[in-house]
Amino acid sequence: MTMTMTERDAWLALASVSGVGETIFWGLVAAHGGAAEALRAVASGWKPRDDELRIVRQTRVGITEAFRGQGTVARRVESLGLWSVTPLDRGYPQRLRAVDPPPALIFGRGDIDCLTAERTIAVVGTRRPTLIGRQMAARICTRLVEAGAVVVSGLAIGIDGAAHAATVAAGGRTVAVIGGGHAHPGPRAHRALGRSIVDTGGAIISELAPDTLPTRGTFPRRNRIISALGDATIVVEAPVRSGALITARHALEQGRSVLAVPGRPGDPSVAGCLALLRDSPARPLTGLDEMIVDLGYDTLPEGETVSGRLSLAAALGLLGTAERAVAERLVKGPAGADALVSETGLTPPVVSGAITLLMLRGWIAAMGPAYLAAGPLLAADLR
Amino acid sequence: MLATLVTAVISGLRGELVRVEVDVAPGLPVCHIVGLPDAALSEARERVRGAIRNSGFEYPLSRITVNLAPADQRKRGAAYDLAIAVGILVASGQIRTSGGAWALLGELSLGGAVRPVPGVLPMVATLARAGYGRVVVPAANVAEARLVTGVEAAGVDGLDDAARLVAGPRGRRAAQAERRPDLAVSGAGKTRTAAMNGSDTRAAPSAAASRGLPDLGAASDRVDLSDIRGQAHARWALEVALAGSHNLLLVGPPGAGKTLLARSIPGLLPPLDDEEALEVTVIESVSGRLMRSGLRRDRPFRAPHHTASYAALVGGGPHLSPGEVTQAHRGVLFLDELAEFDRNVLDALRQPLEDGSVELARARGSIRYPARLQLVAAMNPCRCGWHGDLQRACRCGDGEADRYVRRVSGPLMDRLDLRVEMPRVSPSDLVGAVHGESSAVVAKRIAEARARALRRDLHRPNAHLPGAAVVSACRLARSQEGLMRDLASAGGMTARGVHRVLRVARTIADLGEREGVADEDLLAAAGLRDPAALPSLAA
Numbered sequence: 021m022t023m024t025m026t027e028r029d030a031w032l033a034l035a036s037v038s039g040v041g042e043t044i045f046w047g048l049v050a051a052h053g054g055a056a057e058a059l060r061a062v063a064s065g066w067k068p069r070d071d072e073l074r075i076v077r078q079t080r081v082g083i084t085e086a087f088r089g090q091g092t093v094a095r096r097v098e099s100l101g102l103w104s105v106t107p108l109d110r111g112y113p114q115r116l117r118a119v120d121p122p123p124a125l126i127f128g129r130g131d132i133d134c135l136t137a138e139r140t141i142a143v144v145g146t147r148r149p150t151l152i153g154r155q156m157a158a159r160i161c162t163r164l165v166e167a168g169a170v171v172v173s174g175l176a177i178g179i180d181g182a183a184h185a186a187t188v189a190a191g192g193r194t195v196a197v198i199g200g201g202h203a204h205p206g207p208r209a210h211r212a213l214g215r216s217i218v219d220t221g222g223a224i225i226s227e228l229a230p231d232t233l234p235t236r237g238t239f240p241r242r243n244r245i246i247s248a249l250g251d252a253t254i255v256v257e258a259p260v261r262s263g264a265l266i267t268a269r270h271a272l273e274q275g276r277s278v279l280a281v282p283g284r285p286g287d288p289s290v291a292g293c294l295a296l297l298r299d300s301p302a303r304p305l306t307g308l309d310e311m312i313v314d315l316g317y318d319t320l321p322e323g324e325t326v327s328g329r330l331s332l333a334a335a336l337g338l339l340g341t342a343e344r345a346v347a348e349r350l351v352k353g354p355a356g357a358d359a360l361v362s363e364t365g366l367t368p369p370v371v372s373g374a375i376t377l378l379m380l381r382g383w384i385a386a387m388g389p390a391y392l393a394a395g396p397l398l399a400a401d402l403r
Numbered sequence: 404m405l406a407t408l409v410t411a412v413i414s415g416l417r418g419e420l421v422r423v424e425v426d427v428a429p430g431l432p433v434c435h436i437v438g439l440p441d442a443a444l445s446e447a448r449e450r451v452r453g454a455i456r457n458s459g460f461e462y463p464l465s466r467i468t469v470n471l472a473p474a475d476q477r478k479r480g481a482a483y484d485l486a487i488a489v490g491i492l493v494a495s496g497q498i499r500t501s502g503g504a505w506a507l508l509g510e511l512s513l514g515g516a517v518r519p520v521p522g523v524l525p526m527v528a529t530l531a532r533a534g535y536g537r538v539v540v541p542a543a544n545v546a547e548a549r550l551v552t553g554v555e556a557a558g559v560d561g562l563d564d565a566a567r568l569v570a571g572p573r574g575r576r577a578a579q580a581e582r583r584p585d586l587a588v589s590g591a592g593k594t595r596t597a598a599m600n601g602s603d604t605r606a607a608p609s610a611a612a613s614r615g616l617p618d619l620g621a622a623s624d625r626v627d628l629s630d631i632r633g634q635a636h637a638r639w640a641l642e643v644a645l646a647g648s649h650n651l652l653l654v655g656p657p658g659a660g661k662t663l664l665a666r667s668i669p670g671l672l673p674p675l676d677d678e679e680a681l682e683v684t685v686i687e688s689v690s691g692r693l694m695r696s697g698l699r700r701d702r703p704f705r706a707p708h709h710t711a712s713y714a715a716l717v718g719g720g721p722h723l724s725p726g727e728v729t730q731a732h733r734g735v736l737f738l739d740e741l742a743e744f745d746r747n748v749l750d751a752l753r754q755p756l757e758d759g760s761v762e763l764a765r766a767r768g769s770i771r772y773p774a775r776l777q778l779v780a781a782m783n784p785c786r787c788g789w790h791g792d793l794q795r796a797c798r799c800g801d802g803e804a805d806r807y808v809r810r811v812s813g814p815l816m817d818r819l820d821l822r823v824e825m826p827r828v829s830p831s832d833l834v835g836a837v838h839g840e841s842s843a844v845v846a847k848r849i850a851e852a853r854a855r856a857l858r859r860d861l862h863r864p865n866a867h868l869p870g871a872a873v874v875s876a877c878r879l880a881r882s883q884e885g886l887m888r889d890l891a892s893a894g895g896m897t898a899r900g901v902h903r904v905l906r907v908a909r910t911i912a913d914l915g916e917r918e919g920v921a922d923e924d925l926l927a928a929a930g931l932r933d934p935a936a937l938p939s940l941a942a
Contacts, residue, residue: 114892114893120805136892138892251897272813273809273813275813275817275897276897277897301813301814316897316898356636356824356826357636357823357824357930358633358634358635358636358637358825358826359826360636361635361636362633362635367639368635368636368638368639368640369639369911369915369923369924369927370923370927371636371930372636372639372926372927372928372929372930372931373923373926373927373929373930374926374930375930376890376926376927376929376930377926379893380889380890380893389654389655389784389824389825389826390824390826
């Protein structure tokens with residue numbers, strides 16, 4: 021982490037304030053060019069001009085406290101043995117950028133690398149499954165483990181639990197996205213399951229500050245993270261009003277594919293799946309072999325561990341000067357692709373390539389038509 | 404007495420043979436048309452009577468029955484007028500047929516003039532296939548009729564000319580008839596001053612009026628690339644899109660120059676090759692927009708307004724006529740203000756974008772129209788247009804920007820290969836920016852890159868390559884496969900996304916005249932970001 025600790029601490033502090041949602045968080049960061057500056061400004065009475073950024077008094081008090089007590093969140097994270105990752109960090113899972121806007125902060129326990137595994141599949145379903153549904157979830161997950169995929173789910177009672185348990189049992193890795201802070205890790209019945217998830221190389225993550233209590237609203241919201249972390253979402257059993265359908269809808273909006281396990285028409289426990297199959301581009305899961313084909317896991321080279329870094333480094337060597345020119349320009353302030361072309365004097369294809377490489381490194385981020393410096397560039401002394 | 408003549412009807416983009424049987428028998432003077440005629444065709448009896456009387460012939464005071472065979476097919480339009488009129492003349496003994504059979508196409512005016520009809524090219528092609536090598540067509544349509552090889556097409560201005568042709572050299576009585584000169588014929592732009600002489604198969608079209616009609620994509624509408632200031636990135640993206648037929652989405656605030664850029668497209672598209680030209684010409688012919696010109700060589704550019712109805716865009720209506728997607732076949736369909744289009748209308752674009760054709764199914768049967776088009780779309784980032792702008796605040800409420808963009812369904816967005824964010828152009832940019840390359844220079848590069856793509860195995864633009872063919876066309880080195888994997892995993896790309904990047908990279912390499920795809924081509928292609936692959940960290 022080459023970034024100054026203060027900016028990162030400020031980021032943690034601001035994002036953890038209760039009442040600071042995505043709109044306010046990203047709005048403040050955009051308005052002040054950074055979290056540290058945003059904290060300072062709000063604490064010293066800055067008022068936003070546009071209505072979208074309206075901050076209620078309670079939140080303002082929270083931000084002011086966070087400004088005074090910077091580092092508290094970081095210390096709390098450390099004391100709980102958690103890690104945290106932000107879009108500024110290199111390790112931020114690219115898959116989460118499919119969430120719009122991406123979560124500003126993820127707290128986790130366990131192995132962060134399983135969020136960036138080559139193959140990840142979200143498996144979700146109802147909290148009140150039938151035995152057949154549980155069995156189906158277990159069979160699907162076992163097969164996914166064989167294909168080398170990480171299973172993502174929500175650690176809830178029901179299909180979620182069956183999916184996690186089957187994955188652990190099959191020797192696979194699984195990620196649980198919980199609906200509260202880490203001090204309240206999911207349902208009591210799943211405490212042991214949660215421990216074994218972490219012990220077997222998986223991870224438990226949350227976007228909420230460690231002491232946040234889960235509420236009715238936090239569960240549907242974390243579903244967008246579940247769908248984003250999976251390259252595809254499989255809905256095992258869902259009645260009409262199931263949270264799993266929200267996950268499926270997020271997945272479709274994020275450009276992920278969705279498979280739904282069909283059932284008998286008229287059976288309320290699968291009515292949601294059938295509605296999904298009828299009304300959306302979701303495809304039916306007609307068998308485990310077919311599932312592997314539909315997920316494209318039958319063609320890709322198996323277990324290839326060609327180091328991505330090397331080829332990327334080779335490419336960086338190729339475009340080193342162009343990339344540097346674009347990065348240097350963005351350190352001075354945000355700019356669109358067009359401004360980058362005219363101000364660096366490079367051709368559009370070269371600028372486009374440099375943008376790709378910088379985005380891959382997590383050194384810049386796109387915001388509408390413009391690109392912003394991020395990661396190490398925020399503290400860079402290039403000039 | 405019975406006369407049988409041959410004419411044709413349009414069904415979809417194909418012509419179908421129709422026999423016109425006319426029986427003139429003693430009885431009360433009435434005229435019946437049978438064989439599923441529509442309103443325009445039922446009115447033919449009035450036009451035919453007027454035309455016959457005003458051409459110097461006699462309208463028989465007998466019982467006239469006109470049968471259009473096959474009887475089970477619905478007939479429409481006025482293209483049968485000429486065949487019916489000549490049939491009545493033959494059946495009433497006013498002219499005798501000699502010198503072989505002619506097929507006839509044409510609408511009649513009350514004064515006996517022959518008016519152009521749509522769809523002459525495919526109808527003549529059908530007649531030729533059925534062995535009718537001699538066809539009488541309206542003079543205004545003779546150019547398109549002659550695109551069919553091996554057909555003797557005679558253009559006529561009036562019923563009397565047609566009668567002379569059918570009567571042949573020995574049809575004495577026809578020569579006596581002479582049409583009264585029309586004093587003023589407007590609309591068809593035809594002014595006739597002298598009588599015709601004999602069996603003249605002239606091609607010479609006389610009217611110029613139809614040439615003066617404004618046409619979409621006409622020269623006056625065009626914008627030269629050098630007129631557009633700044634926007635170097637978007638210009639390049641457009642060049643890549645046109646060279647590889649990739650679908651393109653331009654996103655930007657009002658005044659960014661999205662529409663202006665799109666208007667430059669007609670001047671950048673390479674000409675149609677022979678086969679494509681014939682397809683496009685047939686579509687134009689059926690749409691009734693092809694009159695005196697011959698083969699259409701410039702690629703279609705269609706820009707329907709966002710109030711366009713489902714039937715207007717996809718095709719349909721009472722006669723299952725081709726829609727904008729078909730009229731943009733082998734060319735570009737430009738949809739400005741994409742999010743303002745009706746959701747149903749937009750979703751209907753998915754089939755043509757996927758299959759290159761559109762199937763219109765109705766109770767009476769279905770018609771498949773070709774629609775291999777390139778989609779270029781433009782939209783604002785939100786309702787007020789300022790979402791994501793660095794200086795100006797967006798006035799849309801919470802989540803409204805998201806809702807605005809989501810009006811365009813995910814699957815359609817997914818088919819837009821390239822997405823370009825066009826920033827607002829500040830006044831200082833307008834004054835300071837240097838002029839870019841002209842359309843002529845860029846068009847040449849596009850044509851060469853496209854030719855390069857067509858020379859490869861499958862002979863089609865890169866955007867239409869199937870997955871396996873893209874991979875082989877890119878000739879990736881081993882190290883590049885690693886790079887591609889990195890790009891895919893970092894961007895969370897699907898298999899479709901990977902192929903899309905490869906197709907675009909292939910086009911960028913074609914523009915750079917490279918045999919294999921280089922690393923920088925892959926990176927540049929990934930940077931022309933497709934919305935799903937490298938999503939933005941939106942505010």
